[in-house]
Amino acid sequence: MPASALAAARETRAAALDAWLAPLLEGASSGVALVAVGSHARRELTPGGDLDLVLLHHGRPDIAEVADRVWYPVWDSGLRLDHSVRTPAEARSVARADLKAALGLISARHLAGDPGLTSELRAAVLADWRAHAPVRLPELSVLCRERWKTHGELAFLLEPDLKEARGGLRDVHAMWAAAASWSAPPSDAGVKNAYDLLLDVRHVLHEVTGRSTDRLVFQEQDAVAHALGMPDADALLRATAEAARTIAYAADHLWRHVPRRSVPPEGAGRGVVRRPVGDGAVEHGGEVVLARGADLGDPALILRVAAAAAQAGLPLAPATVARLADRAVLPPGPWPPEARDALVSLLGAGPAAIAVWEALDQAGLVVRLLPEWERVRNRPQRDPVHRFTVDRHLVETAAGAAALTREVARPDLLLVGALLHDIGKGRPGDHSVAGAVLARDIASRMGFSGDDVAVLETVVRRHLLLPETATRRDIDDPVTVRTVVDAVSAVPGRERDVLDILAALAIADGNATGPAAWGTWKAGLVADLARRVRAALSGGTPPAPAREHLALARHDGAAVRVVGSRVTIAASDRPGLLWRASGILALHRLAVRTARVASETTEAAGGPGVFGSAGYAATAGGGGTAVLDFTAVPEYGRPPDPATLEADLRRMLADRLDVAARLERRERAVRVRPGVAVAPPRVRVLDDASATATVVEVRAHDRPGLLWRIGRALGACGLDVRAARVDTHGAEAVDVFYVVDAAGRPLTDPAELSSVRARVLEALH
Incomplete structure (x- = not known):
């Protein structure tokens, strides 16, 4: 039956019930009124719904007889009846004490008898509701959250409760109650349409089952779908999930703002507080909004603002999301590096990314950024092991992977691979095979390099390799290990x-699936298999030095160049040059994305040198010229003046600028608000990575001045950085330093190594 017909049927039924109930008060209409509350008051009574009536009076001695004349015919008809008999004062008192009773009486509708009694009750209840809104609405928020804990989230349940689950009909009733208090705006058309859809599903469910039930169980789903003109149960679940997510998103926004009605916001009376949280984004009223003058023509803006919100642990303001959806440009293919980096930073925020992603999705931006997302969006997984729809599972997996970025050399590929690993579901054939093809196309469109595209394609194609092999094969069998080695060798090197x-x-996939899909036993098997495969793999050879990184080494004296986001320095080699230069960049509010260092002596020797990579180069004192090549982007706002930056770098090279003092003053002046919870930093000493230096690997959440802190800590240990490779993937820093002592030798004393590790860790906190 079409939705419009169902709504008309409910209206017709309400009118018929009104006409039937009114005569039941004949002869007793003075000083008494019959009032509908609940679904009948809203003219939404479904076939299995309860009739909820209140008989109002002003102390009539025969009210019990009047009540019997009303209740008994209703009972005799077979209708389920919830009833009460009150004076207006008694009903008002009940509403004051009982939140659920108040919610029903707010929408009371006069049916028969004295309309003055109904008006008196409604006026009193609404007056109390509005007067006590600062107390009642937080109570209502708590009541909603308790209900969500009991009934779960409608969008992700295979047998959802249409009324009580999060995103269900009750949540809209709560929104209407909040709007009736004048403390919140009325719900928008999207919420109304979602509500009508769920109400239609409940209506048909009652007709199909012939009973009052709100749980959409498996065996009824096909029949309900067909009655609504949908092809099958999956289409029904996708539609209900879409509606529930619309309602849940609006409810989240409502309950974020309601408490502020009773508690003055921080800074009230001192003007509007707007705190920058990223380039083009500021915090305003506990939400992230666009900065004044944000460039809507910037193809990275949407993702950069989203990443800023997630990294700050703040929601995106709905009006901001709507403006981005309406006016901001999308990144072209291939995406500019800034857009790709912002996506990685968004995903790297972990659980905080989920709500931000949902905001983008509600505005239609996710599908516009990733058209392949449409096939998995709201797609149910007919497997009780899975807790979520396919799209939410992908986002949950990426959020879980953010805690594991310290375990991989390329956090960006882990996060994007997690987001795409099931992208092939809903396509014909093996979803891993279909997904690999899609992942290849998506990664290419995102602007990843050819090798990185191949890695992502392989990851999606083989994302079940380790758990399936570990649980179905004998991992003690060398053939098992060799099979996995062959599979992960699809991309040479x-x-x-x-x-x-x-x-x-x-790990991330298993945890996002559900407790039945991942446990200690399975985790142990996968870890053991990965360890055996890792041992069987041979290491690759490092790439040769890039000549462009060495070009400035032929300059006499000091040379500084600032061209766009690239900063290149050639200077006499000396201890601490790398971290002092990075400190200058931090002073100018530039975030280091990559740092490569090379030396003239390395190339002059006719080969890659003892450290063997253009990403590594000497910065210790030993003669020659060191070349530092940075890629640095503004933390937020406009980039610094290149001439001023160059001048400060030259002053640093001439030892005429105290970098440490200026950075410490800046840090004291800036009030840092905690962002999202992130994985703790990790510092490892890699014993077997070099025969001529001690290799220190640092994995940490990126923040202003991070490279400066690490370098200063190493310098405080009396160490020289002989080589370094610094990379930032999204919000994750992956930094490797080759260090030697004052005599130019690697460290061997365990106590010294432990002290270095502790000193660097201390600098990261």
Whole structure:
């Protein structure tokens, strides 16, 4: 039956019930009124719904007889009846004491008898509701959250409760009650349409089952779907999920703002507080909004603002999301690096990314950014092991993978691989095979390099390799290990990347699926298999130095160039040059995305040098010229003046600028608000990575001045940085330093190594 016909049927039924109930008060209409509350008051009574009536009076001695004349015919008809007899004062008192009773009486509708009594009751209840809104609405918020805990989230349940679950009909009733208090705006058309859809489903469910039930169980779903003109149960679940997510998103926004009605916001009376949280984004009233002058023509703006919100642990303001959806440009293919980096930063925020992603999705931005998302959006998974729809499972997996970024060399590939690992579901054939093709196209469109595209394609194709092999094969059998080695070797030279990403993804995927899909036993098997495969893999050879990184080494004296986001320095080699230069960048509010260092002596020797990579180069004192090549982007706002930046870098090279003092003054002046909870930093000493230096690997959440802190800590240990490779993937820093002592030798004393590790960790907190 069409939705419009169902709504008309409910209206017709309400009118018929009104006409039938009114005569029951004949002869007793003076000083008494019959009032509908609940679904009949809203003219939404479904076939299995309860009739909820209140008989109002002003102390009539024969009210019990009047009540019997009303209740008995209703009972005799077979209708389920919830009833009460009150004076207006008694009903008002009950509403004051009982939140649920108040919610019903707010929408009371006169049916028969003295309309003055009904008006008196409604006026009194609404007056109390509005006067006590600062107390009642927080109570209502708590009541909703308790209900969500009991009934779960409608959008992700295979047998949802249409009324009580999060995103169900009750949540809209709560929104209407909040709007009746004048403390919140009325719900929008999207919520109304979602509500009508759920009400239609409940209506048909009652007709199909012939009983009052709100749970959409498996065996009734096909019949309900067909009655609504939908092809099958999956289409029905996708429609209910869409409606529930619309309602839940609006409810979240409502309950974030309601408490502020009773508690003055921080800074009230001192003007509007707007705190920058990223380039083009500021915090305003506990939400992230666009900064004044944000460039809506910037193809990275949407994702950068979303990443800023997630990293700050704040929601995106709905009006901001709507403006981005309406006016901001999308990144073209291939995406600019800034857009790709912002996506990685968004996903790297972990659980905080989920609500931000949902905001983008509600505005239609996710499908516009990733058209392939449409096929998995709201797609149910007919497997009780899975807790979520396919799209939410992908986002939950990426959020879980954020806690594992310290375990892989390429956090960006782990996060994007987690987001895409099930993207092939809903397509014909094996979803891993279909997904690999889609992942290849998506990664290419995102602007990843050819090798990175191949890694992501392999990760999606093989994302079940480790858990399936570990639980179905004998991992003591060398053939088992060799099979996995062959599978992860699809991208020559990237075997370890693929293996480590698959191992981390197995954990994130299992946890996002549900407790039945992942446990200690399975985790142990996967970890053991990954360890055996890792041992069987041979290491690759490092790439040769890039000549462009060494070009400035032929300059005499000091040379500084600032071209866009690239900062290149050539200077006499000396201890501490790398971290002092990075400190200058931090002073100018530039975030280091990559740092590569090379030396003239390395190339002059006719080869890659003892450290063997253009990403590594000497910065210790030893003669020659060191070349530092940074990629740095503004923390927020406009980039600094290049001439001023160059001048400060030259002053630093001439030892005429105290970098440490200026950075410490800046940090004291800036009030830092805690962002999202992130994985703790990790510092490892890699014993077997070099024969001529001690290799220190630092994994940490990126923040202003991070490289400066690490370098200063190493310098405080009396160490020289002989080589370094610094990379930031999204919000995750992956930094590797080759250090030697004052005599130019690697450290061997365990106590010294432990002290270095502790000193660097201390600098990261």
